[in-house]
Amino acid sequence: MSEKVLMKxxxxxxxxxxxxxxxxxxxxxxxxxxxxxxYMSKRMPQVDGLYLQAESEVAAINMxxxxxxxxxxxxxxxxxxxxxxxxxGLSYIAGADLPCVIINIVRGGPGLGGIQPAQSxxxxxxxxxxxxxxxxxxxxPSTIQECVDLTYKAFDIADQYRVPVMIMGDxxxxxxxxxxxxxxxxxxxxxxKSWACNTTGMKRKKxxxxxxxxxxxxxxxxxxxxxxxxxxxxxxxxxxxxxxxEDADIVLVAYGTIAxxxxxxxxxARAMGIKAGLIRPIxxxxxxxxxxxxxxxxxxxxxxxxxxxxxxxxxxxLAVNGKCPVEFYGRTGGVVPVxxxxxxxxxxxxxKL
Amino acid sequence: xSIVFEKPxxxxxxxxxxxxxxTHGIVHRLVAEVLxxxxxxxxxxxxxxxxxxxxxxxxxxxxxxxxAHGRAPAVATGVKRANPDKVVFxxxxxxxxxxxxxxxxIHAATRGENxxxxxINNCIYGMTGGQMAPTSLVGQVTQTTxxxxxxxxxxxxxxxxxxxxxxxxxxxxxRVAVNNVKNIxxxxxxxxxxxxxxxxxxxxxxxxxxxxCPTNWGLSPQESLKWMEENMMPQxxxxxxxxxxxxxxx
Numbered sequence: 297m298s299e300k301v302l303m304k305x306x307x308x309x310x311x312x313x314x315x316x317x318x319x320x321x322x323x324x325x326x327x328x329x330x331x332x333x334x335y336m337s338k339r340m341p342q343v344d345g346l347y348l349q350a351e352s353e354v355a356a357i358n359m360x361x362x363x364x365x366x367x368x369x370x371x372x373x374x375x376x377x378x379x380x381x382x383x384x385g386l387s388y389i390a391g392a393d394l395p396c397v398i399i400n401i402v403r404g405g406p407g408l409g410g411i412q413p414a415q416s417x418x419x420x421x422x423x424x425x426x427x428x429x430x431x432x433x434x435x436x437p438s439t440i441q442e443c444v445d446l447t448y449k450a451f452d453i454a455d456q457y458r459v460p461v462m463i464m465g466d467x468x469x470x471x472x473x474x475x476x477x478x479x480x481x482x483x484x485x486x487x488x489k490s491w492a493c494n495t496t497g498m499k500r501k502k503x504x505x506x507x508x509x510x511x512x513x514x515x516x517x518x519x520x521x522x523x524x525x526x527x528x529x530x531x532x533x534x535x536x537x538x539x540x541x542e543d544a545d546i547v548l549v550a551y552g553t554i555a556x557x558x559x560x561x562x563x564x565a566r567a568m569g570i571k572a573g574l575i576r577p578i579x580x581x582x583x584x585x586x587x588x589x590x591x592x593x594x595x596x597x598x599x600x601x602x603x604x605x606x607x608x609x610x611x612x613x614l615a616v617n618g619k620c621p622v623e624f625y626g627r628t629g630g631v632v633p634v635x636x637x638x639x640x641x642x643x644x645x646x647x648k649l
Numbered sequence: 650x651s652i653v654f655e656k657p658x659x660x661x662x663x664x665x666x667x668x669x670x671x672t673h674g675i676v677h678r679l680v681a682e683v684l685x686x687x688x689x690x691x692x693x694x695x696x697x698x699x700x701x702x703x704x705x706x707x708x709x710x711x712x713x714x715x716x717a718h719g720r721a722p723a724v725a726t727g728v729k730r731a732n733p734d735k736v737v738f739x740x741x742x743x744x745x746x747x748x749x750x751x752x753x754x755i756h757a758a759t760r761g762e763n764x765x766x767x768x769i770n771n772c773i774y775g776m777t778g779g780q781m782a783p784t785s786l787v788g789q790v791t792q793t794t795x796x797x798x799x800x801x802x803x804x805x806x807x808x809x810x811x812x813x814x815x816x817x818x819x820x821x822x823x824r825v826a827v828n829n830v831k832n833i834x835x836x837x838x839x840x841x842x843x844x845x846x847x848x849x850x851x852x853x854x855x856x857x858x859x860x861x862c863p864t865n866w867g868l869s870p871q872e873s874l875k876w877m878e879e880n881m882m883p884q885x886x887x888x889x890x891x892x893x894x895x896x897x898x899x
Contacts, residue, residue: 362727493712498691
């Protein structure tokens with residue numbers, strides 16, 4: 297299907313997952329991502345796959361753990377409060393080196409928060425979230441088409457490196473409709489699943505999927521081995537897009553929904569004669585540190601724009617590494633900034649140059 | 650020379666970490682014998698839980714998945730739904746199954762999930778050193794009920810078989826004990842029935858095994874068996890609570 301269809305982000309992600317070979321989906325209702333479950337419950341039976349509504353987000357992520365342990369492509373989706381409940385499972389999945397995909401359609405927090413779009417779970421997504429030394433690969437689409445493309449990518453990254461991959465959108469991306477096309481999925485690539493617990497058939501030694509290692513040296517070795525895989529992911533999979541950065545004095549950094557609003561502000565600033573640029577991280581972990589560091593050699597200041605009280609700004613500061621000032625502009629609690637607010641901030645910063 | 654007795658093939662050739670007199674070893678053996686007799690070792694995936702039996706992934710020869718505390722029935726659901734024609738079992742203790750994992754247990758049962766749950770009830774958290782379990786008896790002294798379990802503050806013990814037998818998805822709920830030869834034989838028959846029902850896709854199968862914890866009860870292995878008979882059995886009567894395969898119980 298290469299023609300364009302009009303779809304909600306949540307539904308597009310679900311369809312893309314099915315086309316990526318996801319055979320099992322375990323869900324639990326929570327706004328604003330419930331359409332992923334609803335779509336899966338309709339489509340999975342048509343493609344000989346499984347949709348199962350779990351008794352909780354905790355159960356859903358543990359069902360993903362079980363399904364992934366057999367080598368199958370499995371997925372769950374939720375929104376902020378539900379993702380908090382999944383942290384235990386995510387830590388175990390990372391510790392047991394299981395590939396899977398988790399959709400997080402972020403809403404305002406903390407607590408029950410609200411149901412409008414937010415980016416206030418950046419820390420949770422990119423700094424571990426659960427206990428222990430681990431990372432999720434975090435992909436941040438900014439259009440519905442990119443929701444599709446990154447879902448395809450997410451399953452491959454998960455299988456290639458045996459890691460859980462999170463697609464982090466927000467309520468806007470989940471609910472918004474845009475025309476999308478579903479490119480043919482490349483099914484020719486296969487991944488090693490010799491570790492999977494799908495029964496021995498009395499033909500091989502047993503496999504164990506586990507994250508418990510009582511001997512500290514053994515645990516340390518395994519954690520460092522995983523860290524090497526993370527280094528490889530950082531080297532091979534880091535992605536970002538940049539616009540007008542070559543001669544930019546003021547460089548905005550923004551991801552997801554707000555990157556589109558920021559782009560609008562950058563264009564308006566350019567029209568006013570202010571040399572503004574934009575870096576849009578596509579992978580939030582690994583963070584596009586090098587891309588930002590390169591631009592920091594010539595830029596005069598940076599502005600991190602987020603739908604939070606300022607979380608990614610710390611990673612921007614680490615990447616800029618003191619080469620120039622890094623400022624922040626954000627709205628939170630489900631409020632999406634309009635271009636004018638961001639433009640006002642750019643103008644204010646331009647006066648300091 | 651003919652071999653008259655040997656280790657079940659489905660039981661790994663490694664030493665157990667269990668304390669002297671603990672009945673986990675007996676139950677492991679029974680599960681392994683059943684896997685052998687039904688020729689299921691190569692068709693099975695076992696789920697190890699958190700607690701004393703956490704290392705059961707080292708003791709069974711089938712593929713083993715270790716689950717987070719209380720989540721074994723959810724993990725088993727994931728394994729089973731990905732492989733509907735394979736055999737999936739969990740091996741869980743009382744804290745795992747009836748405290749932190751109550752929701753997962755109840756919902757796996759009510760979904761009629763085609764899995765077998767082997768539930769070890771010894772009225773105590775063993776691995777962490779003897780704290781009150783959801784199944785601890787009224788008045789029972791543990792590390793966290795030093796004055797005995799009081800109903801005013803800690804409520805009453807929870808009965809697993811009675812609970813899951815209320816749910817339509819449960820095909821078998823049976824309570825057995827491993828305190829003497831007769832009961833051990835009955836325990837094995839119950840486990841075998843549970844696995845058989847699973848292969849027949851009858852639904853959720855649940856075998857509760859009354860077990861001992863001499864270390865944390867502060868009793869000798871022999872005194873422990875007596876304590877089980879005198880104190881646990883009145884609260885947890887042995888018997889079949891539900892059997893969808895039995896005549897008149899369908």
